[in-house]
Amino acid sequence: xxRVTGDAGLSESAxxxxxxxxxxxxxxTVYGLGADARDPEAVAGIFRAxxxxxxxPLIVHVFDVASARELSSRWPVMAExxxxxxxxxxxxxxxxxxPSIAEVxxxxxxxVGIRCPDHPVALALLRLCQVPVAxxxxxxxxxxxxxxxxxxxxxxxxxxxxxxDGGPAGVGVESTVxxxxxEHPVLLRPGGLGPEAIEAEIGPLAVPDGGAxxxxxxxxxxxxxxxxxxxxxxxxxxxxxxxxxxxxxPDDTGLVAPAxxxxxxxxxxxxxxxxxxxxxxxxxxAGLRRLxxxxxxxxxxAVWDDVRxxxxxxxxxxxxxxxxxxxxxx
Ligand code: TXA
Ligand code: MG
Numbered sequence: 001x002x003r004v005t006g007d008a009g010l011s012e013s014a015x016x017x018x019x020x021x022x023x024x025x026x027x028x029t030v031y032g033l034g035a036d037a038r039d040p041e042a043v044a045g046i047f048r049a050x051x052x053x054x055x056x057p058l059i060v061h062v063f064d065v066a067s068a069r070e071l072s073s074r075w076p077v078m079a080e081x082x083x084x085x086x087x088x089x090x091x092x093x094x095x096x097x098x099p100s101i102a103e104v105x106x107x108x109x110x111x112v113g114i115r116c117p118d119h120p121v122a123l124a125l126l127r128l129c130q131v132p133v134a135x136x137x138x139x140x141x142x143x144x145x146x147x148x149x150x151x152x153x154x155x156x157x158x159x160x161x162x163x164x165d166g167g168p169a170g171v172g173v174e175s176t177v178x179x180x181x182x183e184h185p186v187l188l189r190p191g192g193l194g195p196e197a198i199e200a201e202i203g204p205l206a207v208p209d210g211g212a213x214x215x216x217x218x219x220x221x222x223x224x225x226x227x228x229x230x231x232x233x234x235x236x237x238x239x240x241x242x243x244x245x246x247x248x249x250p251d252d253t254g255l256v257a258p259a260x261x262x263x264x265x266x267x268x269x270x271x272x273x274x275x276x277x278x279x280x281x282x283x284x285x286a287g288l289r290r291l292x293x294x295x296x297x298x299x300x301x302a303v304w305d306d307v308r309x310x311x312x313x314x315x316x317x318x319x320x321x322x323x324x325x326x327x328x329x330x
Contacts, residue, residue: 001156003149005165010121013164014129022049022161024138024152025125027117029090029171029192030145030285031152031163032061032135037071040102043134047104049159052141057107058134059092059175060114063126068114071098071132078180078202085201088118090171090192094179105134115175121166137174138163144224144285144321147172151289172282173313178205190316192281194309223320224285226292228254230300230322234315240303241265248301254291256284256318257303269294273304277311280304284314288321 001024004012013023017034020042024033033049035042037060047054062068065083069075072095079093097112106112117123126133137145140155149165156163176191178198187195187205195205233240240257241264255262255270258280262270271287273280291300302318304311 001153001159001161001163003153003163003165009162009164010124010128013125013162016162017125017129017131017133022046022159023125024146024149024156024161024163025122025133025135026119026149026164026166026169027061027122027135028088028119028169029117029174030147030169031138031149032059032117032122032133033138033152033156033161034061034133034135037101037105037132037134040104043102043105046134046136049156049161050136050139050141052136054104055107056136057109057111057113058105058136059177060101060105060112061122061126061133061135062114062116063123064116067132068093068095068116071101071112071114072096073098076180078185081202082178082180082198083116086193086197087116088123089116090118090173090175091115091198092175092177092189092191094177094181094188096181101132102134111179111181113177119166119169121164125164142223142225144226144288145174147282147286151286154289168286170282171310172284172286173310173317176313190312192310192313195312196309224288224317225321225323226288226300228292228297228300230288230302230318232318232322232324233301233303234305235303236305237261238264244268244301244303248299252296252298254294254297254300255303256287256291256300261303269297273314277306277309277314280306280314281310284317 092113092115146152147169171192176193177189179186250267
């Protein structure tokens, strides 16, 4: 991939998308790897580049609500309310798909996930190219999502395409995915928008039942995993400090933990998740990518216990990274 920036980078990226090529671009959540969602060949290139299973559908990015309506065969009332309230923003709505969206982008489903990202570079790119852009996170399948152009190049440097550098992504975890095709809204993936805010708008969110067919196909695969094993401790404060001192040695264990826990453990190499969930989300993936390169470490111990707001997404990503989340469950 070739890194491009500024206005010249933006117009080169737009032309590349129109020509059926691949462009990694910044959003407010993480970097996405984009292609024209109507072009099956272009979309197939995304799956190849990531090594992504073909039954895992992609999110289609648009610059406004009107474009989203055009990409759906039916635009539910809940989609209208949520998009008017939260777009642009870290919320993906799963709606019945218009057939113009390539089947391969939908992972063979008759629904499509659509979102309008809250990032000036992403919005400028989408407006300029006038193409609905299918884009999963721009990491190799199974790896932590990239929050910088450097992290994209780390995973996908040898892929043919462009990476439009717009600086670090601010939110740091992916969008919240809500299925609004049925009578009741279903939270398929917690993310940058906390469930409380969505429930305040449209009432209670159901969670998938964890049956044989996962509702968000992506949730059945191992995800967000750095190259070292991750151990998740659902603890806080002194309880976490005691557990770590008793079980793990600083020579071979790196820590990902809130600031208050790390203060008591200066002898460990660590990633500081800061004082709150929003800071933790912004630092999580880059932190996992940094620790996996530390010489001599055999494992990463992650400490987290907050499931409010964006904290639920942090918990979900750590559960996935540690391999302990049930298949199909959030
Ligand atoms: O923040 C984000 O959402 C980022 C940026 C680039 O926009 N994108 C992203 O895409 O995280 P990806 O492909 O890594 O995750 C998409 C998730 C997967 O779990 C997928 O299964 C689910 O959304 N999904 C997409 N379309 C779906 C559909 N029609 N039905 C159910 N789940 C869907
Ligand atoms: Mg992803």
